[in-house]
Amino acid sequence: MTKSAQFDFQNDFPHDFTWGVATSSFQIEGAWDADGKGPSIWDTFCLDKANIKDGSDGTVACDHYHRYREDVALMASLGVDAYRFSMAWARVQPDGKGAWNEAGFDFYSRLLDALAEKNIRAHITLYHWDLPQGLQDDGGWLNRDTAYRFADYAREVARRFGDRVEAIATHNEPWCTANLGYGNAQFAPGVRDLKQSIQVSHHLLLSHGLAMTAMREVGSSAKLGIVLNQWTADAATDSQADRDMAEFEYARSVQWFMDPIFKGHYPELALRGHGDNAPVVHDGDFAIIQQKIDFLGCNYYFRSWCSAAVPPVPAPARHGVTDMGWEIFPEGLPELLLKLKAEYPDLPPVYITENGMANADTIEGGQVHDPERIAYVRSHLAALKEAMDAGVNVQGYFLWSLLDNFEWNSGYAKRFGIVHVDYATQQRTLKDSALWYREFIAARATA
Structure with a gap:
């Protein structure tokens, strides 16, 4: 880093920069079947205790559904400008199609x-991985029709709330939905099929484009975009094998979702690498996907x-690792953002929509001392300012997460919150x- 630990936080960021915190519905809401909510694929996935490392589930989580006022008061006490949260699709449309659930919309309205x-x-995310089980029963994201059902959902949310929120993101981390949900079965719905995962990624992008059009048709005044991890x-070494691996990894992960939105096609390197597993793309799909977005949400960890x-050369981890075992590497944030700026001339304003760390936090004398997390956030903010x-x-930063919560297949063992x-x-x-x-x-x- 070129900035020291004495980085001048008071003066270096613009005064209109957004400071926020972030959560997602399934991880905090609980109330899994309250007031007409339908089951999601994560409710179903958690029924098999072997899927979650501590055998837990999201039926109660942080009980945010009943404690949202307390949690909003916490946010206010922190002085944040903004709150990024996701809506549970099955709470407002229990089957993912058909009738709307007014009690669910009432919760989000309150x-x-x-x-x-x-x-x-308010910065809303429409989809943070909790697909209504009713749609999964019809094939889930592998079924192209789900993209059209998602557009119906997006249209209704924008019609009701589009003038009450600052921003609406279509998806959170579609890479995870495709690769962890369908590629290696770590996440719901628990499928292990590479070809399916790549097809799912295309349907997710299609649903994003359809949703953008649908939300604009109802005249939403919110900024519209997508959130990508x-x-x-x-490359671990200068070997050709490592360099090829790194180039393909960037193409299949970052460019795979960026190129269709900004260039109207998939990256050729990734398509070649996928071979027979490449997705089925209908005529006109890229015209649908390549909608102008008002912002790009970037989640960086x-x-x-x-x-x-074999075995792989381990990362140097000069700054240590988080409780997830993830290397702490703030230097990668400006490198990433500058690479995106160079590669995509039409890049809209960027928000860092997630950044944070899991830490093995414990309460001692009514307090939780987490100097590692403070150092993590400080170093990443310094890195972010370098890119700016x-x-x-970059117009905002959302710390992940407000609350300790249900950390997907890790259960409650991993704590990302700044609130215990x-x-x-x-x-x-x-x-x-x-x-x-x-x-x-x-x-x-x-200042």
Whole structure:
């Protein structure tokens, strides 16, 4: 890093920069069948206890459905400008098609009211992996028709809430839906089929384009975009095998989702690599996918370290690793953003929609000391400012996550929150990182 630990937080970021926190519906809401909500694929996936490392599920989670006012008050106490959260599709449309569930929409309307009372801007994500089980029964994302059902859902959300929210993202990390849900079975719906995963990725992109058009048709005033998990791909050595591996990894992961949106086609290197597993693409699909977006959400946690050796050459991890075992590599964030800026001249404003770390946090004397997380956030903010100084138009940062929560197939064993949750009592405790973030935001406001 070119900036030191004494990085001047007070003066280096623009005064209109957005500071936020982020969550997702299945990870925090609980109330899995309350008030007419239908089951999601994650409700189903959790029924097999072998799928979740601690055998847990999301039936209660952080009970945010009943405690949202308390959680909004926590956000307000931190002084954040914005809150990024996802809607549970099955809460507002139990089967993913057909009748709307007014009780579900009422919950999100009350949440939006509570945020507005605290002057916290809402950034909604339509899909954060919890597909209604009714659609999965019809083939899920492998069924092309699901893309059209998603557009119906997006249209209705934009019709109801499009003038009450700052931004609407179609998808969160479609790479994960495709590769972890259909590629290696780590995530719901638990399919292990490479060809299916690549076809699913195409249907997700198609659904994004259809949803963008649908939301604009109803005149939504919200900024519209998508959230992608992205990383640099670094060769472990100078060997041709490692360099080829890194180039393919970047093409199949980052460019695979960016190129259709910004260039109207898939990257040739990835298509060649996929061979017979390449997706079926209908005439006109890329015209649908290549809709103008108002913002790009970038989720950044680590780089991809590419070693073709057996066993692989380990990443150096000079800054350590998180409790997920992920290498901490803030240097990759400006490298990634500058690469995107160079490769996509029409890149819209960028928001860092997720960035944070899992840490083995414990309460001691009513406090949670997490200096590792503070160092992580500080170093990534310094890295982010380097990218901004080099010309990347980044307009906001959302720390992941507000609350400790259900961390997918890791269950409740991994804690990403800046607020500690005692799952037995639902007691919330601000960690030192939350206090640091609050002081940072307050200092920004008075600088």
